[in-house]
Amino acid sequence: MSKPLQYCPETLALSAGFFPDQQTQATTPHITMSVNHSFVPEEGSFSANGIADLADAPFLYAGWTNPTVRQLEQRIAALECTDDAYATTTGMAALSAVFFSLLRAGDHLIISDVCYAAVYELARDVLPDYGIEVTPVNLTDLDAVAQAIRPNTKLIHAESPCNPLLRLTDLAQLAHLAKQHHVLLSVDSTFATPVITRPATLGVDLVIHSLTKFINGHGDALGGCVAGSKALIAQIRSRAAAHFGATISAQNAWLIMRGIETLYPRMKTISDSALQIAQWLANHPRVKQVNYPGLASHPQYTLATEQMAYGGGVIVFQIDAMDEIAQRFARDARLFYYAYSIGHQRSLAVLLKTADLMASTYRMTTEQERQYRRYAGDGVFRLSIGLENPHDLIEELDRLLC
Ligand SMILES: Cc1ncc(COP(=O)(O)O)c(C=O)c1O
Incomplete structure (x- = not known):
């Protein structure tokens, strides 16, 4: 209860x-x-x-x-x-x-x-x-x-x-x-x-x-x-x-x-920024797919509006040339840190390749893997948005994804 x-x-x-x-x-x-x-x-x-x-x-x-x-x-x-x-x-x-x-x-x-x-x-x-x-x-x-x-x-x-x-x-x-x-x-x-x-x-x-x-x-x-x-x-x-x-x-x-x-103001700020960044990514010509519960394109958007007050601080997106872009995040980013965690005050990014996770972790039926790939394709970049100004983060993403 x-x-x-x-x-x-x-x-x-x-x-x-x-x-x-x-x-x-x-x-x-x-x-x-x-x-x-x-x-x-x-x-x-x-x-x-x-x-x-x-x-x-x-x-x-x-x-x-x-x-x-x-x-x-x-x-x-x-x-x-x-x-x-x-x-x-x-x-x-x-x-x-x-x-x-x-x-x-x-x-x-x-x-x-x-x-x-x-x-x-x-x-x-x-x-x-x-x-x-x-x-x-x-x-x-x-x-x-x-x-x-x-x-x-x-x-x-x-x-x-x-x-x-x-x-x-x-x-x-x-x-x-x-x-x-x-x-x-x-x-x-x-x-x-x-x-x-x-x-x-x-x-x-x-x-x-x-x-x-x-x-x-x-x-x-x-x-x-x-x-x-x-x-x-x-x-x-x-x-x-x-x-x-x-x-x-x-x-x-x-x-x-x-x-x-400070959890309440932080989550609101982070979610507002993440929504702006997710919308920007969704319009980027090189980005193939963006998953973010606050975007109307999320497959469960209606459920998100019922069950979630905000979209949250994590965005995942698919893009070609994953390895090259991962290298750019790791070497050239100034605001995003290439790291595994989420939910810090500084923004983090990491590439999660589907084949790697299937080999290391998940044991899926063919149908389960098909459903997984519906969201993740061959792999996703996971962004954990921090408290930086979203315009600065978008400027950095623009430079890294060009
Ligand atoms: C959804 C979720 N649950 C649990 C954990 C484990 O948390 P911890 O690293 O504090 O053990 C993580 C870590 O990334 C996570 O993403």
């Missing part, structure tokens, strides 16, 4: 979870670096539910959570309209925490046939070693999802918009289908952020982020999180914090919380 917002989200980005230090009345959060908090034995004893009950004060051990981390978790939960959240060292740690906390040997996972490469590889190579069955499905095809559901299916994992295609999943419809079959639905919403989509309000059970990307937004801290109901987050925390050691550090939590304070 999603929880209603009390303040507007822009306000919650500054206020949720924040409590001023009582001694100094400082107006920004203090970092509590202490690993331990002393306690009176009967207050700090383990309950029948283990550490699941110890997410809130009195704090005991930073491996489970700590006052700074807790502020971040509460802020994320408020923005995602969920009861609770658990913050992890990286986005991959959050994804592993979800899979290894909720799935057992004999369970079945349905995962988007296109998603961030490392999570696809985790599902393809690692989960089967633990007796978990995995089926990659194109989640835009709800009939295919319904057919893939088995009696032992426990979880469907989606990514919307997905990396690298920017293909969308209809989260409300998929959540409806999942509920009919008593299957949990998790969505990696890293590309959207809560500014653009709040999946829990559409019926999604667990919302996962790589906080390393837009939510921190400054390219200087790794982090991840999962947000959902109190019971699910307690279940995930009790495994991932105590047994996997996945909890984020206080210092990174503080940096990411500072990033969140």
Whole structure:
């Protein structure tokens, strides 16, 4: 169940979870670096539910959570309209925490046939070693999802918009289908952020982020999180914090919380710039195809207008002479950095060749690969737009793509 917002989200980005230090009345959060908090034995004893009950004060051990981390978790939960959240060292740690906390040997996972490469590889190579069955499905095809559901299916994992295609999943419809079959639905919403989509309000059970990307937004801290109901987050925390050691550090939590304070204006500015750049690319004579959820030419534009407040900061486009242009980005760009990540304050670009991803990562049926190529052809440049003036970025692209 999603929880209603009390303040507007822009306000919650500054206020949720924040409590001023009582001694100094400082107006920004203090970092509590202490690993331990002393306690009176009967207050700090383990309950029948283990550490699941110890997410809130009195704090005991930073491996489970700590006052700074807790502020971040509460802020994320408020923005995602969920009861609770658990913050992890990286986005991959959050994804592993979800899979290894909720799935057992004999369970079945349905995962988007296109998603961030490392999570696809985790599902393809690692989960089967633990007796978990995995089926990659194109989640835009709800009939295919319904057919893939088995009696032992426990979880469907989606990514919307997905990396690298920017293909969308209809989260409300998929959540409806999942509920009919008593299957949990998790969505990696890293590309959207809560500014653009709040999946829990559409019926999604667990919302996962790589906080390393837009939510921190400054390219200087790794982090991840999962947000959902109190019971699910307690279940995930009790495994991932105590047994996997996945909890984020206080210092990174503080940096990411500072990033969140400007998340709303940043995502709006970045999305406005990305739209201008996507429109410019779409009119460029050498560009063969542009995928951007904010463009009317996106194959799921109607869904984008319903499910997304803005188009987001990532654009992918196809162009001939990919290798030569990749060299130009790497050697001649002054504003775009040729790098793999997304969601920083500076713009990034990278070439993702279809043949390379098919060889390294995806194992697709002929039809799945045909659908992939519909969005990506032989390869795409992925642009992550930063906070530079879009006119400067367009001028640079004009020079690099000529
Ligand atoms: C959609 C998505 N999810 C998860 C991750 C993993 O995040 P992290 O690098 O914080 O582990 C990434 C990384 O690029 C991503 O793009």
